[in-house]
Amino acid sequence: MTLITVDPLKAPSFPKAAAELLRDTQLRRNVAHATDVIQHKRAALVAEKSDWQALRTAGAAIRAEALRHLDRYLEQFEKQFTAAGGHVHWASDADEARRIIAGILHDAQADEVIKIKSMTTAEIDLNRSLESAGVRVYETDLAELILQLGHDQPSHIIAPALHKNRHQVRDLFAREMHLPDLADDPPALTEAARLYLREKFLKVKAAICGANFLIAETGSICIVESEGNGRMCLTLSDTLISVAGIEKVIPTFAGLEVLLQTLPRAATGERMNPYNSIWTGVTPGDGPHNMHVVLLDNGRSNLLEKEITRQTLQCIRCGACLNTCPVYRQTGGHAYGSVYSGPIGAILTPQLFALEHAQSLPYASSLCGACYEVCPVKINIPEVLVYLRSRVVDKNRNNLSSVFSQERIGMKMMARIFLNHERFEKAQRMARIFEKPFIGQDGWIHKLPGLAGQWTAARDLAPIPAQSFREWWRGRKASQ
Amino acid sequence: MRISLFITCYNDTLFPHTGKAVVSVLERLGHTVDFPIDQTCCGQMHFNTGYRRAAYPLAKRFVSIFRDAEAVCIPSSSCVAMIRDYYADLADENHDQELAADLRTLLPRIFEFTELLTDCLHLEDVGASFSHRVTYHASCHGLRSLHLGDKPIRLLRHVRGLDLIELPNSDRCCGFGGTFAVKNAGVSTAMLEEKLDAILGTGAEICTACDNSCLMHIQGRLHRHGADVRAMHIAEILASENREREGTP
Numbered sequence: 165m166t167l168i169t170v171d172p173l174k175a176p177s178f179p180k181a182a183a184e185l186l187r188d189t190q191l192r193r194n195v196a197h198a199t200d201v202i203q204h205k206r207a208a209l210v211a212e213k214s215d216w217q218a219l220r221t222a223g224a225a226i227r228a229e230a231l232r233h234l235d236r237y238l239e240q241f242e243k244q245f246t247a248a249g250g251h252v253h254w255a256s257d258a259d260e261a262r263r264i265i266a267g268i269l270h271d272a273q274a275d276e277v278i279k280i281k282s283m284t285t286a287e288i289d290l291n292r293s294l295e296s297a298g299v300r301v302y303e304t305d306l307a308e309l310i311l312q313l314g315h316d317q318p319s320h321i322i323a324p325a326l327h328k329n330r331h332q333v334r335d336l337f338a339r340e341m342h343l344p345d346l347a348d349d350p351p352a353l354t355e356a357a358r359l360y361l362r363e364k365f366l367k368v369k370a371a372i373c374g375a376n377f378l379i380a381e382t383g384s385i386c387i388v389e390s391e392g393n394g395r396m397c398l399t400l401s402d403t404l405i406s407v408a409g410i411e412k413v414i415p416t417f418a419g420l421e422v423l424l425q426t427l428p429r430a431a432t433g434e435r436m437n438p439y440n441s442i443w444t445g446v447t448p449g450d451g452p453h454n455m456h457v458v459l460l461d462n463g464r465s466n467l468l469e470k471e472i473t474r475q476t477l478q479c480i481r482c483g484a485c486l487n488t489c490p491v492y493r494q495t496g497g498h499a500y501g502s503v504y505s506g507p508i509g510a511i512l513t514p515q516l517f518a519l520e521h522a523q524s525l526p527y528a529s530s531l532c533g534a535c536y537e538v539c540p541v542k543i544n545i546p547e548v549l550v551y552l553r554s555r556v557v558d559k560n561r562n563n564l565s566s567v568f569s570q571e572r573i574g575m576k577m578m579a580r581i582f583l584n585h586e587r588f589e590k591a592q593r594m595a596r597i598f599e600k601p602f603i604g605q606d607g608w609i610h611k612l613p614g615l616a617g618q619w620t621a622a623r624d625l626a627p628i629p630a631q632s633f634r635e636w637w638r639g640r641k642a643s644q
Numbered sequence: 645m646r647i648s649l650f651i652t653c654y655n656d657t658l659f660p661h662t663g664k665a666v667v668s669v670l671e672r673l674g675h676t677v678d679f680p681i682d683q684t685c686c687g688q689m690h691f692n693t694g695y696r697r698a699a700y701p702l703a704k705r706f707v708s709i710f711r712d713a714e715a716v717c718i719p720s721s722s723c724v725a726m727i728r729d730y731y732a733d734l735a736d737e738n739h740d741q742e743l744a745a746d747l748r749t750l751l752p753r754i755f756e757f758t759e760l761l762t763d764c765l766h767l768e769d770v771g772a773s774f775s776h777r778v779t780y781h782a783s784c785h786g787l788r789s790l791h792l793g794d795k796p797i798r799l800l801r802h803v804r805g806l807d808l809i810e811l812p813n814s815d816r817c818c819g820f821g822g823t824f825a826v827k828n829a830g831v832s833t834a835m836l837e838e839k840l841d842a843i844l845g846t847g848a849e850i851c852t853a854c855d856n857s858c859l860m861h862i863q864g865r866l867h868r869h870g871a872d873v874r875a876m877h878i879a880e881i882l883a884s885e886n887r888e889r890e891g892t893p
């Protein structure tokens with residue numbers, strides 16, 4: 165039985181899921197290859213911007229300003245979007261959002277809907293709830309289509325099927341689209357998807373999308389994408405529902421000048437996305453006439469109060485932190501037990517979905533800092549990880565679960581030892597005695613009990629030298 | 645110059661050679677080294693594992709011991725990162741204005757070992773000779789928090805006889821990450837395995853870095869594999885004057 169699920173309420177701890185994924189060598193090769201390719205493209209395009217650091221700072225400032233006065237900007241967006249002929253709905257949680265969307269589709273008498281790739285709708289598990297209410301959902305993004313046809317889960321926030329290679333996609337399409345002779349080169353695969361989808365674009369009259377940015381000043385919505393399928397959904401449908409987290413708002417249209425430079429470079433390693441759609445409300449005779457935005461809270465407002473947690477909401481979902489992360493590289497996204505994976509997932513999931521369901525995620529990082537270095541809006545992910553770890557420790561203060569208590573006792577002891585250098589020296593001498601029975605014939609330690617056994621599972625350990633530095637120093641001073 | 649050495653708890657216990665090498669380099673360059681004997685730990689392990697409350701008294705303790713130092717030398721990039729990046733936060737969240745004020749004046753006098761040589765003493769050639777093939781692993785905290793850049797590389801380039809071989813993906817984490825190595829041992833090992841492939845691919849005899857924690861991790865796996873490559877702190881290379889016989893570093 166596989167442990168893999170992206171439902172944070174049911175997901176196993178990160179180390180457990182990771183252990184399963186580490187055995188999947190095909191998946192690990194796919195992930196390493198795909199992230200290498202994107203990283204190289206990104207690095208080349210970032211290098212050509214001499215003002216990249218200034219753009220990061222400006223992007224961070226735009227996002228931070230929006231979050232600092234989120235209430236004001238959301239109300240401004242609502243006012244402008246409504247004035248332009250749209251309808252704004254507020255959803256406090258996933259359930260409310262799903263009910264609102266079902267209601268809109270019901271009123272529009274839609275029993276089929278086309279979708280643009282959207283992490284927010286994945287977060288609220290929208291497809292499943294629509295299907296069970298009798299609405300057929302067609303994913304139009306190539307990667308989302310791959311997942312939908314393969315009953316698979318997203319493993320990356322911008323390339324959700326990144327864990328699959330093209331041979332695997334070919335086999336899936338051949339089976340699901342009844343194309344036994346399909347080739348496995350990218351043009352053949354996209355052509356197959358195009359033919360499969362084209363008919364849906366022409367016939368389905370309701371569409372659901374996410375949003376990259378909501379612009380408060382003008383009430384506009386911005387979506388960037390690579391394939392043009394999104395553009396079809398946005399223009400061919402009669403009813404259009406955009407589902408957006410409340411953090412997606414930015415104050416002014418001019419803010420796009422910065423963010424549309426950094427997002428495509430960081431995300432896909434492109435100077436500009438092939439399709440940039442920005443629209444403001446309803447235009448008679450042109451595009452959807454029944455337009456809705458569902459503003460989703462779903463735990464986000466809890467992050468607003470403190471600066472350290474608020475920065476998580478600055479994220480523009482570029483995926484750069486996933487591509488650079490050495491941990492993600494080994495496991496892929498499914499280990500994170502949430503649609504949000506990688507470093508951003510490790511800080512977002514525990515904060516959105518109550519800490520107890522995701523206690524292992526803040527520890528799913530070696531704190532190497534590569535994520536912070538590439539983030540186009542300068543989210544200090546390691547700082548947030550360490551902060552969340554302290555919240556896990558505080559929460560478990562009175563909880564006797566074994567690993568934590570073994571660790572906790574050790575940490576407590578060490579903290580006491582470090583407060584006094586004589587105690588510390590005594591501990592150094594004791595450690596030399598304790599380790600003696602574990603030293604092997606070759607003078608190295610190969611196996612240790614308890615938590616330390618996790619170290620020796622894969623690595624040897626040199627024994628503690630007979631003389632500490634301070635002992636050497638004392639002797640040297642005495643002989644001088 | 646009078647340089648106060650903060651050896652760090654794990655170097656003191658597990659890597660006394662590194663401390664001796666730091667002393668030897670600095671004294672050879674004509675400086676006086678001072679070792680405040682009541683020092684222990686900077687609090688990094690507690691802080692990074694989530695035991696923030698336990699880290700605070702250790703931060704206070706460190707600052708009170710080194711407050712009046714002319715310069716503090718620390719041969720561990722991750723401990724310097726702890727002090728630089730997070731001590732001010734600890735002062736802040738504990739409303740400790742005295743600690744915050746002390747930090748403001750102390751932080752500019754704290755140097756990681758290779759920083760001390762290049763930024764404070766303005767040296768690249770420290771008079772070392774070491775005739776071996778060496779590859780350099782850029783420890784994460786040194787690279788991304790201290791922004792050491794090519795400072796260690798410049799020091800190594802001036803070591804006589806040293807053949808420096810570039811490590812592919814030298815900026816990728818080795819998978820140590822403190823308690824990460826035991827809490828996520830599987831992933832940590834997978835990361836380490838990639839690092840080992842890169843190191844062994846260089847044909848180097850020695851893998852060096854500015855942090856013994858990464859080196860302990862790397863050495864542990866090298867030894868498990870029976871590989872004939874040694875992990876060695878950069879201070880030990882810079883202290884070397886080729887007293888060793890060829891081939892036995």
Ligand code: SF4
Nearest residue numbers: 479480482483485539
């Ligand atoms: S945290 Fe930063 S790097 Fe990661 S997805 Fe969000 S914006 Fe991109």
